[in-house]
Amino acid sequence: MTINTQPTAIMLVIGNEVLSGRTKDKNIGWVAEQLTNHGIKLVEARIIMDDHDTIVETIRKLSKEVEYVFTSGGIGPTHDDITTSAVAKAFNVPVLRNEEALRRLKNHYKGTGIELNSARLKMADIPEGALLIDNPVSAAPGFNIENVFVMAGVPKIMQAMLDGILKNIKSGSKMVSISIACKIGEGNLAQELQNIENADDNIEIGCYPWFKSGVIGTNIVVRSLNKDSCQRASIKVKNFIKTFGETPEIIE
Amino acid sequence: MTINTQPTAIMLVIGNEVLSGRTKDKNIGWVAEQLTNHGIKLVEARIIMDDHDTIVETIRKLSKEVEYVFTSGGIGPTHDDITTSAVAKAFNVPVLRNEEALRRLKNHYKGTGIELNSARLKMADIPEGALLIDNPVSAAPGFNIENVFVMAGVPKIMQAMLDGILKNIKSGSKMVSISIACKIGEGNLAQELQNIENADDNIEIGCYPWFKSGVIGTNIVVRSLNKDSCQRASIKVKNFIKTFGETPEIIE
Structure with a gap:
């Protein structure tokens, strides 16, 4: 069962160090949680090496599969930062x-020594036509x-960039979720939960x-x-x- | 520059909740660190949905690309545990x-109520011919x-399973690394580090x-x-x- 009035996305982390x-x-x-809150469905996440051909091929393929591709990593000043060119x-x-x-960088470094x-x-070098x-x-x-959003790898910077991006792109229907905790092994719950899920095409139970x-x-x-x-x-x-004599607890 | 006398691997995490x-x-x-210590090169990691066709296609494709595929998630007793069949x-x-x-499960649950x-x-159902x-x-x-190792998603269980696996599979040459910290912006280091890297095909500098x-x-x-x-x-x-008047500090 797949219900989807949500844009789809893939997150691509680029970095040998990971x-x-x-x-x-x-x-x-972080991206997963933010996208979920924004009504965008993350359908895959991938971590790949700082390898030029790998990045090129992966971006070409994934950008055709989903509405949005988000990347992190590889846009700094050093020789291993090859995401922009790829x-x-x-x-x-x-x-x-x-x-x-260039203006932003000059302004940022002005007076810092x-x-x-x-x-x-190199950090002012951007693919032609990109925003x-x-x-x-x-x-x-x-x-x-196109549909690819290239962000820094440092979490604090990536998070700030994503905040800005999410204000400007189409969001989707919000997924509603209710989490219930109980002290019962999942093996005792499996069959009935499947029945409950099967009874309504609009729901997923994890x-x-x-x-x-x-x-x-x-x-x-x-x-x-x-x-x-x-x-x-x-x-x-x-x-x-409750049929187990247990009290379900709503969490989160 | 790629040097590789190491077996290659891909880690595949299966689970909508991620x-x-x-x-x-x-x-x-965790897997990345253990494989590195074992001389196995993790070339990609991927997180995919609990979707039968997606798992089937991904396993078929990735198992041809590298020596080892490790998966985590989706082998429990509930309806969303579909990794085994996929x-x-x-x-x-x-x-x-x-x-x-079956014997292990019977033994485990014996006397627990x-x-x-x-x-x-269902957790005793295993693909024919698998170890x-x-x-x-x-x-x-x-x-x-084949070359696919299917592990549980719960970290403690996954870690115990991986320990056992790594005792039984071929390890590779160990990567040696030296980490050096300094209070210098990477933009001041970039050019010379690239020169140092370029001078020896056997090294990578991050x-x-x-x-x-x-x-x-x-x-x-x-x-x-x-x-x-x-x-x-x-x-x-x-x-x-040292040319910056800084003292390099060896870390880790």
Whole structure:
């Protein structure tokens, strides 16, 4: 069952440091949560290497599959920052010195004693035709070309960029969800939850087992684009939990 | 520059709850770190939905691209646990009740008062010909079919399963890395670090900027399969940092 009046998106994290385990990605979870709140459905997330051809091919493929592709990582001043040139290549446009990006960088570094050298100037190089994405933290902008939004990898900067982006793009229907916790193993819930899910095409039910201090339990999440469906199903779930002599607990 | 006497791997996380942002994935970072320590190169990580066709197609494609595919999620007892049937389908084999898995589940639940009902019995259903992966936490096994290792999504269980797997598969050359921190903006380091990297095909240099209490700095990571190359390059990096009047600090 797929219900979808929501734009779809893929998150693409670019960086060897994430795949080596040196850096633990925090951007996917953040983007996932923000998109959900915005009514955009994240259908996949992917982490790839700082490899030019890999980035080019991945951007070309994914940008055709969904409404929005968000990327993080690889737009800084150093030699391993190759995302900008790879994304430009994916859309067959040149990378050009962007006057507005240059103005922002000059303004940012003015009076800091930090030289706007050739490495830093690279951050003013943007694919032709792309729109700048504001960076209120450290000035160097991200950019939007076609349906691809290219953001910094540093979480604080990525989060600020995403805030700006989400104010300007089409949002979708909000997913409503009700989360219910109980001290019952998921194996005892499985069959009836499937029945409840099957009874209404508008809902999805997720089951997440937990173990705390020797106690086994399950969090049940009912999700729907339709508020009434969500509530009806969650009442069924709560009543079912009560048949075990347990008190369902609404969480979050 | 790619140096590779290491087996390659892809990590595949399966679960709507991760893409909705409800659950923050902790498995990719863990697997990344363990594989790096084991000399296996993680070339991609991907998070996909609990969708049967998506899982089938993704497993078919990725299992041809690398030596090992590791998955987490979707092997529990509930209706949204569809990884087992999808992986079986990917390799065109049936799912069968596995006698050894059944024995382990019976043993685990014996005397607990928890019924081994039809939902829980589903966890003894394994693709034909697959080898079981031990689950020392909650008995229900993962499995290995062809080059795909199917693990649980709960981090504690996934970690225990991976421990067992890594004792039994081919490891590769260990990547050696030296991490150096300095209070210099990466924009001042970029050109010379690229020169140092270009001087030796055996090394990779990563640059990771940081901001702490108003101080700007960069962590520089020199990585190589060759210990001597790594040390030679890191000496060059340290000497370069000293030219700024800064003291390089070895971290980790």
